[in-house]
Amino acid sequence: MNTPYKITRHVCPRNCYSSCSMLGYSSDGILKKVIGDPLHGYTKGKLCPKGFNYVNLVYHPERIKYPMIQDKRGSGKWRKISWDDALDIITDKILELNKRYGSNMSLALNKYSGNMGILHQAVEGMFNSLGKTTRAIGSPCWSAGLDAFYYDFGGYQTSDLRDIEHAKTIILWGVNPVWTSIHTLPYLYKARENGATIITIDPVFTETANKSDLYIQVKPNGDGALALAIAKYMAENQLLDLEFIEKYTMGWKELNKYIESVSWDDALANCGQSLETIKKLAFYMSKDKPVFIWVGFGMQRHVNGGQNVRAINALAAISGNIGYKGSGVHYANNIQWKFPYNILKSYPDGIDERNCIRPIDMNNFANDLSSLQDPPVKFLWVSCRNLMTQNSDLLIRTLQSLELIVTVDLFLTPTALLSDIVLPTTTNFEEWDIVSSYWHHWISINQPAIAPYYESKSDLEIAKLLSRKLNEKSPGFCLFPIDKTAEQFIDEEFNNEIYEELQISHWTELLNGPRRAALPYTAWEEQQFQTPSRKIELYSETAKQNNLPPLAMNISVQEEDKRFPYRLLTTHEQYQINSQFKNIYSLHTKNTEPYVLIHPALARELGIDSNQIARIYNDNGELIIKVKISTNVSKNILQIINSSNINASHLITLRPTDMGKVETGAFGFALNDTFVNIEKYIVPPR
Numbered sequence: 001m002n003t004p005y006k007i008t009r010h011v012c013p014r015n016c017y018s019s020c021s022m023l024g025y026s027s028d029g030i031l032k033k034v035i036g037d038p039l040h041g042y043t044k045g046k047l048c049p050k051g052f053n054y055v056n057l058v059y060h061p062e063r064i065k066y067p068m069i070q071d072k073r074g075s076g077k078w079r080k081i082s083w084d085d086a087l088d089i090i091t092d093k094i095l096e097l098n099k100r101y102g103s104n105m106s107l108a109l110n111k112y113s114g115n116m117g118i119l120h121q122a123v124e125g126m127f128n129s130l131g132k133t134t135r136a137i138g139s140p141c142w143s144a145g146l147d148a149f150y151y152d153f154g155g156y157q158t159s160d161l162r163d164i165e166h167a168k169t170i171i172l173w174g175v176n177p178v179w180t181s182i183h184t185l186p187y188l189y190k191a192r193e194n195g196a197t198i199i200t201i202d203p204v205f206t207e208t209a210n211k212s213d214l215y216i217q218v219k220p221n222g223d224g225a226l227a228l229a230i231a232k233y234m235a236e237n238q239l240l241d242l243e244f245i246e247k248y249t250m251g252w253k254e255l256n257k258y259i260e261s262v263s264w265d266d267a268l269a270n271c272g273q274s275l276e277t278i279k280k281l282a283f284y285m286s287k288d289k290p291v292f293i294w295v296g297f298g299m300q301r302h303v304n305g306g307q308n309v310r311a312i313n314a315l316a317a318i319s320g321n322i323g324y325k326g327s328g329v330h331y332a333n334n335i336q337w338k339f340p341y342n343i344l345k346s347y348p349d350g351i352d353e354r355n356c357i358r359p360i361d362m363n364n365f366a367n368d369l370s371s372l373q374d375p376p377v378k379f380l381w382v383s384c385r386n387l388m389t390q391n392s393d394l395l396i397r398t399l400q401s402l403e404l405i406v407t408v409d410l411f412l413t414p415t416a417l418l419s420d421i422v423l424p425t426t427t428n429f430e431e432w433d434i435v436s437s438y439w440h441h442w443i444s445i446n447q448p449a450i451a452p453y454y455e456s457k458s459d460l461e462i463a464k465l466l467s468r469k470l471n472e473k474s475p476g477f478c479l480f481p482i483d484k485t486a487e488q489f490i491d492e493e494f495n496n497e498i499y500e501e502l503q504i505s506h507w508t509e510l511l512n513g514p515r516r517a518a519l520p521y522t523a524w525e526e527q528q529f530q531t532p533s534r535k536i537e538l539y540s541e542t543a544k545q546n547n548l549p550p551l552a553m554n555i556s557v558q559e560e561d562k563r564f565p566y567r568l569l570t571t572h573e574q575y576q577i578n579s580q581f582k583n584i585y586s587l588h589t590k591n592t593e594p595y596v597l598i599h600p601a602l603a604r605e606l607g608i609d610s611n612q613i614a615r616i617y618n619d620n621g622e623l624i625i626k627v628k629i630s631t632n633v634s635k636n637i638l639q640i641i642n643s644s645n646i647n648a649s650h651l652i653t654l655r656p657t658d659m660g661k662v663e664t665g666a667f668g669f670a671l672n673d674t675f676v677n678i679e680k681y682i683v684p685p686r
């Protein structure tokens with residue numbers, strides 16, 4: 001192509017279903033434009049508005065340019081320091097703590113979803129090479145659902161999205177792709193052109209519901225009850241796929257007995273639907289096959305989240321909707337792919353992945369951190385994580401007991417502001433990386449387009465520098481390789497098995513365009529499940545051993561606290577990704593000015609009008625916020641969108657989900673089971 005620009009390949013490494021491959025256009029060392037990569041077979045050259053705004057992110061005036069130190073934590077008095085001085089302070093503290101406690105367990109790492117690239121695992125790799133350290137484990141995204149798939153199928157797979165074209169019915173179950181996964185939309189629309197019906201099941205009438213053919217307003221945490229009622233109707237009306245059940249499932253006898261034991265009164269009351277709706281859904285499940293179900297992450301952030309996912313899986317199984325073209329329950333695919341993750345493996349002698357972590361639950365970070373003794377945590381490294389937007393009040397108190405907090409970020413986030421040292425890091429236009437997807441089957445490479453912004457460095461370079469400095473002061477202290485280049489690290493993540501899967505002979509071929517892994521086109525197409533029985537386990541002995549109900553459908557009703565009759569849902573925003581992109585002004589929308597969405601009937605009861613102010617409160621705290629009135633929510637739901645200028649996290653109750661430990665090491669985060677009260681806010685007299 002004849003162009004004055006240098007064109008480079010990139011991946012958007014955010015925690016997003018799409019993992020878009022992108023092309024960067026730069027000239028004279030300046031990134032000028034970013035577009036979607038047309039060679040990516042899933043995203044097909046399209047980006048979301050965030051992706052198109054990368055140039056604004058890279059050259060954002062608030063981006064950190066140099067390492068900075070805060071004179072006193074929280075004082076706001078930041079000074080520029082050199083990398084060398086910053087690393088001196090950090091390594092002196094690490095070595096001093098090691099001497100004081102005789103181990104490195106007083107060092108803690110909290111890293112999550114800022115950048116999902118494999119080379120960013122250098123941070124974990126560097127910590128692994130220090131021996132046993134304290135680490136935030138688990139995930140706020142998807143833990144309960146992953147375990148549900150583990151119990152039912154023995155693992156999780158997604159079909160190639162093109163497979164959806166064969167579906168006759170599509171159920172978007174607790175997922176809002178119009179906001180959080182826009183690249184699936186062309187596939188959904190294509191399926192609809194082919195005659196498929198799109199059904200959205202969500203307590204909120206979302207933009208996705210708005211674009212669907214049928215919307216079911218489910219009770220929050222009521223999805224298992226809904227699946228059970230549908231199954232009951234199907235069982236009583238000979239709508240089940242008995243042949244499939246016989247051949248591919250285990251435990252139907254027990255499940256059937258349970259379904260029979262639930263009365264219709266209870267079944268309908270628990271799910272809050274009419275028999276007419278249940279009948280309609282039962283007919284879609286059995287007569288309008290294949291049914292493609294997409295289970296979202298939002299719906300499993302409940303105390304029964306995993307059990308609800310198991311109920312949906314069971315419903316798909318007993319209706320014979322697994323393993324056939326256009327069918328299946330889709331949640332996520334295995335993000336590890338077949339990469340060896342060698343970047344993690346510079347363990348000292350006698351230490352490996354099983355014993356290098358003193359775990360603390362990421363979703364209960366502050367509580368767990370403060371309860372640790374022998375030794376207490378004194379040093380915290382934060383990377384790819386803006387944890388202050390999560391559970392702030394408690395965290396602020398807990399962090400006071402730490403002697404050194406280092407945050408590596410692009411911006412002075414609320415978390416960075418509470419740190420002692422902030423290290424500036426690169427964007428995905430200034431570094432090498434490899435990024436796979438937890439949803440589609442494509443893999444892309446990320447190469448640098450421009451030099452690092454001012455003095456910023458990638459997480460990998462920082463890990464190497466820290467390791468070098470530690471070893472200068474105490475030879476052999478840190479085994480993380482200091483001399484390998486990023487390309488060498490990439491090289492070590494590829495082996496013949498991966499090359500075969502991607503049908504390439506060297507990773508540099510990815511510079512010519514992303515590759516699709518040779519994963520099955522249709523999930524579970526061979527009906528070879530990975531459970532102990534090799535069948536779909538409607539009754540799981542493994543679940544029972546883990547103190548969970550063995551039956552895939554097992555409905556328990558949530559108790560209500562009369563003081564807090566409203567459920568608060570804090571959902572993901574369209575033009576941000578969690579707290580990222582909030583400072584990109586061209587992405588600001590109607591959601592940027594924070595508000596709580598309430599039902600008109602509730603507004604009448606409270607005597608409150610749109611744009612007036614409400615006070616939302618529970619035992620955790622209060623929030624003063626503007627009201628908007630809408631029938632998109634039911635009367636007992638308040639919805640706040642995680643928008644630019646609001647932090648509702650101090651209201652969130654820190655409750656674990658029922659599952660999550662097997663796949664992510666800790667229970668998930670039942671943040672959608674947060675209950676509050678609301679009243680009209682009267683401005684106090686001055």
Ligand SMILES: Nc1nc2c(c(=O)[nH]1)N[C@H]1C(S)=C(S)[C@@H](COP(=O)(O)OP(=O)(O)OC[C@H]3O[C@@H](n4cnc5c(=O)[nH]c(N)nc54)[C@H](O)[C@@H]3O)O[C@H]1N2
Pocket residue numbers: 015016017113140141142173174175176177179180181201202203204206218219220221222223296297298299300302569571572573574575576577578672
């Ligand atoms: N634009 C954008 N995209 C994103 C993100 C972002 O912040 N912005 N975040 C990324 C990340 S980290 C994640 S984890 C994913 C999350 O992506 P999604 O899976 O879409 O998750 P959420 O938006 O949290 O929730 C989806 C829906 O679940 C509904 N829900 C809540 N409780 C229930 C329930 O009990 N039953 C049912 N049926 N539905 C329920 C909510 O009302 C919401 O509409 O998106 C990723 N993509």
Ligand SMILES: Nc1nc2c(c(=O)[nH]1)N[C@H]1C(S)=C(S)[C@@H](COP(=O)(O)OP(=O)(O)OC[C@H]3O[C@@H](n4cnc5c(=O)[nH]c(N)nc54)[C@H](O)[C@@H]3O)O[C@H]1N2
Pocket residue numbers: 015112113114115120140141382383384385386387389390408409410411413425426427459570571572577578579580642648649652671
């Ligand atoms: N109330 C409520 N709370 C929630 C949720 C909810 O729905 N409601 N959702 C939960 C979910 S699903 C998630 S995933 C979490 C997300 O929580 P986090 O994982 O903390 O994600 P972000 O808020 O995106 O913050 C990531 C930070 O990483 C920085 N970053 C970006 N690239 C890099 C890099 O290359 N290196 C380094 N060192 N830093 C980088 C970004 O600038 C940003 O400050 O929030 C959870 N919290």
Ligand code: SF4
Pocket residue numbers: 012013014016017018019020047048049050051052182577
């Ligand atoms: S945020 Fe998601 S959809 Fe947008 S560019 Fe990145 S990967 Fe693509």
Ligand SMILES: [Mo]
Pocket residue numbers: 015140141142
């Ligand atoms: Mo997430």
